[in-house]
Amino acid sequence: MRLLAVLASALIVSLLGLTHLHPARAAAGGCSVASAPTIRSGQTQTSDPHACPDARQYWAVDLKIGDALDVDVTPAPPSVFVEPFQFHVYGPNVGTIGDFLCAKTGADAGRVSCVIPAAGRYVLVTYGAGSFTPKVTSVPAQTGRVPGACDPTNAPAAADRVTQYANARVCAPSGRSQYWRVDLQRGDSLSVNSRQIASSGNAEPFDFRVYGPNSGSLGKPLCQNTGLGPAFSVRCPIRASGRYVLEAANSGSFTPLVVRPTKVGVTAPRFVKGGGAIVIRAVIRSDAPNPAGTCTVQERSGSRWAAVARARPRKGVCRASVPARPTGTVTLRVRFKGAKGWASSTSRPVKVVVG
Numbered sequence: 293m294r295l296l297a298v299l300a301s302a303l304i305v306s307l308l309g310l311t312h313l314h315p316a317r318a319a320a321g322g323c324s325v326a327s328a329p330t331i332r333s334g335q336t337q338t339s340d341p342h343a344c345p346d347a348r349q350y351w352a353v354d355l356k357i358g359d360a361l362d363v364d365v366t367p368a369p370p371s372v373f374v375e376p377f378q379f380h381v382y383g384p385n386v387g388t389i390g391d392f393l394c395a396k397t398g399a400d401a402g403r404v405s406c407v408i409p410a411a412g413r414y415v416l417v418t419y420g421a422g423s424f425t426p427k428v429t430s431v432p433a434q435t436g437r438v439p440g441a442c443d444p445t446n447a448p449a450a451a452d453r454v455t456q457y458a459n460a461r462v463c464a465p466s467g468r469s470q471y472w473r474v475d476l477q478r479g480d481s482l483s484v485n486s487r488q489i490a491s492s493g494n495a496e497p498f499d500f501r502v503y504g505p506n507s508g509s510l511g512k513p514l515c516q517n518t519g520l521g522p523a524f525s526v527r528c529p530i531r532a533s534g535r536y537v538l539e540a541a542n543s544g545s546f547t548p549l550v551v552r553p554t555k556v557g558v559t560a561p562r563f564v565k566g567g568g569a570i571v572i573r574a575v576i577r578s579d580a581p582n583p584a585g586t587c588t589v590q591e592r593s594g595s596r597w598a599a600v601a602r603a604r605p606r607k608g609v610c611r612a613s614v615p616a617r618p619t620g621t622v623t624l625r626v627r628f629k630g631a632k633g634w635a636s637s638t639s640r641p642v643k644v645v646v647g
Contacts, residue, residue, distance in 0.1 A: 337425075381395065434455060440540060460540065500539070565646070610626065
């Protein structure tokens with residue numbers, strides 16, 4: 293009997309320990325933003341319209357830029373609470389509730405989808421009787437991902453090849469757009485891939501515009517893509533150096549890619565001995581340092597060009613050696629194939645006499 297009592301006590305202690313490690317997932321909603329408990333993804337919460345004087349309850353969740361917050365909302369039967377169940381998302385870092393970021397109102401069950409435009413603490417607010425289950429899906433982190441500003445003057449830099457996320461309701465009620473900037477040089481090409489991501493309560497579709505250079509006040513966009521479906525791209529040739537402003541309206545993401553122009557200068561000896569080698573030196577010039585890609589030395593054969601050597605640039609210079617035929621004149625050129633972010637270009641032909 294004593295052994296059974298010891299075992300029973302041990303089992304109770306063990307169960308208590310498990311309860312401590314895995315507490316009940318539901319948390320009673322607070323009656324204000326300040327008293328909102330912090331919850332996690334996957335935790336179902338129940339709203340009690342009688343818990344607070346105004347029938348509203350508050351929960352908080354910590355989120356990152358680019359997170360997708362999907363909330364399955366289930367209103368209680370009308371007999372429990374007469375008015376329609378309301379669910380709103382506010383943030384980030386709200387002190388007092390202003391305009392909602394995403395929302396759902398009505399008697400039917402459904403899903404609230406919300407793109408998160410800035411890292412911080414978001415508040416989930418219910419009015420009436422029902423339950424909800426939030427699910428958070430994160431995107432891979434990227435250095436240079438920043439929240440857009442609500443006015444062009446304070447626009448942060450949009451890093452090259454870094455995906456930015458917009459939910460312009462974060463700027464309500466003063467505006468419905470977010471802004472970034474990028475510094476470009478004459479001859480550059482700005483390509484932007486954009487994707488509409490639906491957010492409940494946002495106007496659709498996702499609109500993207502480029503202004504500049506040096507847009508103090510926005511005028512006519514240099515290029516744009518508006519209302520063209522869930523995924524699209526825009527390409528802007530840059531004809532003047534300066535600062536350009538990127539505007540994103542509604543809800544979605546965009547990835548800018550700056551393609552730098554290149555120009556190939558090639559040098560080779562005028563004469564070489566037969567059986568020797570022709571040493572080629574190609575300089576890849578651009579408005580940015582250290583162009584990346586591959587240099588291909590080509591030899592003219594009739595009306596066509598054939599590859600005879602390849603090299604990668606080091607500090608913008610490609611070096612290659614081409615075997616010289618016994619006698620005659622050889623015509624060569626260098627074709628630079630740019631890596632992502634660099635334009636391709638071809639040098640002028642050079643002639644080398646072998647004898």
